[in-house]
Amino acid sequence: MVGQPKDSLKELLDFCELPNDKKMFSYAEQTLQSRPSYQKFALPPEITPIFEQTMTELGYD
Numbered sequence: 001m002v003g004q005p006k007d008s009l010k011e012l013l014d015f016c017e018l019p020n021d022k023k024m025f026s027y028a029e030q031t032l033q034s035r036p037s038y039q040k041f042a043l044p045p046e047i048t049p050i051f052e053q054t055m056t057e058l059g060y061d
Contacts (some may be wrong), residue, residue, distance in 0.1 A: 005032045 005028040041050055
């Protein structure tokens, strides 16, 4: 959504059967920003494998 707010919001509005709103598009383009990626952090070795498996299953690299 943050990479292409106008396209994402248009799809969302269409799905909700709501009219397009130029003010909302303008606000979204000014407000939505990509967040910096998080740096890896150390985990206790007992939970590292299950944490990594869960993150992979959720689509995180």
